Amino acid sequence: MKKIKDQLNKIKKENRLGVMTHIVVGYPSLEENKKMIQLMAETGVDFIELQIPFSDPMADGPMIMKANKESLDQGTKVRDAFMLMREMSQKIEIPLLFMGYFNTVLNYGTEKFCHDASQAGCSGLIFPDIPLEEEKEENFIKHTNEFGMNSIRVLSPASTTERIKKNSEVASGFVYFVGRKGTTGAKKSLDSLLEKNIERLKKHIKIPVAVGFGISNATHVRSLVGKADVVVVGSALLEAYELGGMKKVGNILESIVDATR
Amino acid sequence: MKNIFIKNKYNADSHGHFEEYGGRYVPEMLIPALEEVERGYNEIKNDPVFMEELMDLFHNYSGRPTPLYFAKNLSDYLGGAKIFLKQEGLNHTGAHKINNCLGQALLAKKMGKKRLIAETGAGQHGVATATVAAKLKMKCKVYMGKVDYDRQRPNVFWMEQLGAEVVPVEHGTQRLKDAVTATLQDWIENVDDTFYLLGSALGPHPYPSMVRDFQTIIGLEVQKQLKEVYEIDRPDFIVACVGGGSNAIGIFNPYLEDEKVGLIGVEAGGKGVGKIGNHAARLQKDPKIGVVEGYKSYFLQDSDGQLQNTHSISAGLDYAGIGPEHALLWKKGRVKYQYAADKEVIAAFKLLAKKEGIIAALESSHAVAHAIDLAKKLDRNKNIVVNLSGRGDKDIFIIAKVLGDEKWKKFLKEESL
Structure with missing residues (x-):
């Protein structure tokens, strides 16, 4: 749990925005995943989500859906995600998180999943399809905390004040704020209400706020300086990879990291 | 006016949990x-x-109430229990x-x-x-x-x-x-x-819960029609096909607490339930619980929890999950879940058409297939209600293809010119 907190403190001290990036385990391959994680860490990224591919990724847009499917078609297993986590968490300093869908956790066994993830060096869990209402049944947040990881709650512009408050009671590390209504995916411009929405959220959320969904370039990032605490860049990097491989990913990452300062 | 909002012990709690199933x-x-x-x-x-x-x-x-029709020819032919067909296929747009x-x-x-x-x-x-x-x-x-x-x-x-x-x-x-x-x-x-x-x-x-309630009209009409038209207090069995499960839960709902009525859901056996990918029978062999598409229930999935492909001759039953209330009714043993394979379904479809002049949807023909087996084992004084959830006009392409009808092939060729 300390790792995410330490990184957040570092970001604060350096008076800049933090950056979280995202990869889909097994896409395009586990070997490329490793290179990309290494590259992200070296470029100055603060957190990396490793998404465990799932057959029905309901909150993801076309790019990440495609990556999920292709990864599964190539035979990626949940144990590959754990192996990748174990290997990379030893190689790099920054916190790594698992992102995915709850069926993966349930199928693995919720307590065992949290235990093994923590053992593998995972610092936090982002599973958007397990809302607070189901916590009583599933004990997901409980086990996440029990094994020393942060439970990253995902909130959206549609969240009512009541729900923001409820989530703030159990959130730890940072809160992941979905900047727009819709699914993941790089967009040309950010939601016009984004700033107001972040302000509304910050009234009730006392831990740092990461903003994602639709962030694709340095201009987007710059516009969030002083408003959000962390920016999340996902689909845009996958798109960059498709267009120009690791080199293009590196270029975009550098411009994004530059824009945070 | 009928009350479609029935309360019974299988209802979900205020958070939509049918015990461990369902949710949000x-x-x-x-x-x-x-x-x-x-x-x-x-x-x-x-x-x-x-x-x-x-x-x-x-x-x-929509043309409700749909008839509850006594299939006398079919019942006589089988020589067992009496079969009644709830004709949901006579609704506007052809199904429940x-x-x-x-x-x-x-x-x-x-x-x-x-x-x-x-x-x-x-x-x-x-x-x-x-x-x-x-x-x-x-x-x-x-x-x-x-x-x-x-x-x-x-x-x-x-x-x-x-x-x-x-x-x-x-x-x-x-x-x-x-x-x-x-x-x-x-x-x-x-x-x-x-x-x-x-x-x-x-x-x-x-x-x-909401979809069940809107489909409960089917079961309520059956209750009334059995009494008023046929002077039957309750059927001995009700048989319905189960994909997601809406026609089945609709006809079962008013009877759930009447334990004297045997309730049977029929899943798609496809090409055989032995191999994953060949069928859509979720409750036959070691059902596996999962959370997909917003609810907890039984899903056809692999050891990693990835949803698997399904197969059925009927598109409407070709689905990897099953409604959460069915999961509960299965666990409680209140409803028995059987399956019918593609071949049996085609045979049932043909028999019903020949004996009664009714073209049933392939989905509903799963229920007919099971009812045919069941009727043979029962006496004439027993009554089976089959939910004929849809009519089969829509299936003309699939059925003609399966039956290998040469004149149909020729017709398709000519039409495409």
Whole structure:
């Protein structure tokens, strides 16, 4: 749990925005995943989500859906995600998180999943399809905390004040704020209400706020300086990879990291 | 007026949990939309005006009550129990689907929504949604997996004629489950003016309960018709096919606490239940619990929890999940779940057509197949009600192909010139 907190403190001290990036385990391959994680860490990224591919990724847009499917078609297993986590968490300093869908956790066994993830060096869990209402049944947040990881709650512009408050009671590390209504995916411009929405959220959320969904370039990032605490860049990097491989990913990452300062 | 909102011991709790099944496993951004639907649903339960309007649509638009028909020729031929057919295929648009569509669309209208969106597999639910959208002057967009979109051209054509926009979904397996995902994603983006008209008794709370309630009209009519037309207090068995499970839960619901009535759901056995991918029978061999598409139930999935492909001759049963109330009824043993293989289904389809002059949908023919087996084992004084959930006109391409009809092939060739 300390790792995410330490990184957040570092970001604060350096008076800049933090950056979280995202990869889909097994896409395009586990070997490329490793290179990309290494590259992200070296470029100055603060957190990396490793998404465990799932057959029905309901909150993801076309790019990440495609990556999920292709990864599964190539035979990626949940144990590959754990192996990748174990290997990379030893190689790099920054916190790594698992992102995915709850069926993966349930199928693995919720307590065992949290235990093994923590053992593998995972610092936090982002599973958007397990809302607070189901916590009583599933004990997901409980086990996440029990094994020393942060439970990253995902909130959206549609969240009512009541729900923001409820989530703030159990959130730890940072809160992941979905900047727009819709699914993941790089967009040309950010939601016009984004700033107001972040302000509304910050009234009730006392831990740092990461903003994602639709962030694709340095201009987007710059516009969030002083408003959000962390920016999340996902689909845009996958798109960059498709267009120009690791080199293009590196270029975009550098411009994004530059824009945070 | 009939009360379709029945309370019994199998009902979900206030969070939509049918004991361990059901619930609302969705991203935060969908919760407010679902809460809004839930509030609307709770309000109409006590709204006599809503009920009056719905019953009027059922009666004058859809043609309810549908007949409960004693299949004497078939029963005589089999020499066992008497078989009664609940003729849901005689509804407007040809299946029970319209019951739910009318209910939800009317609710959407009351909630001030202007736009209906829906997922569809073979296109039956899409056609029914497009139909009620036209009737209630609402915009309509239907998502359909690309594979289904390509092979179900007639239904796509009708939906378009009814004024709906049909979108082929190109992600994932390009089937029903991917259409569900696409519809949810549309909803997330357009929640302010849009209502998701979900087609079966599944998905996140309140859909499983709400869809069941709108389909309960089937069971209520059966109760009344058995008494008034045939002077039968209760049937010995009710048989219905189960994909997501909406026609089955609708006919079972009024009988759930009457333990003297045997309830049987029939799943799609496809090419055989031995191998995953060949069937859509979720409750036959070591059912596996999962959380997909917003609810907890049994799903056909692999050891990693990835949803698996399914197969059935009937598109409407070709689905990897089953409604959460069915999961509970299975666990409690209140409903027995059997299966019928593609071959038995075709044989049942042919027999019913020849004996009674009724062309049943392939989905419903699963129930007929099981009822044929069951009737043979029972005495004449026993009564079986089969939910004939839809008529088979839509299946002409599949059935003609399976039967290898040469003249049909020639006809298709000539038409394509």
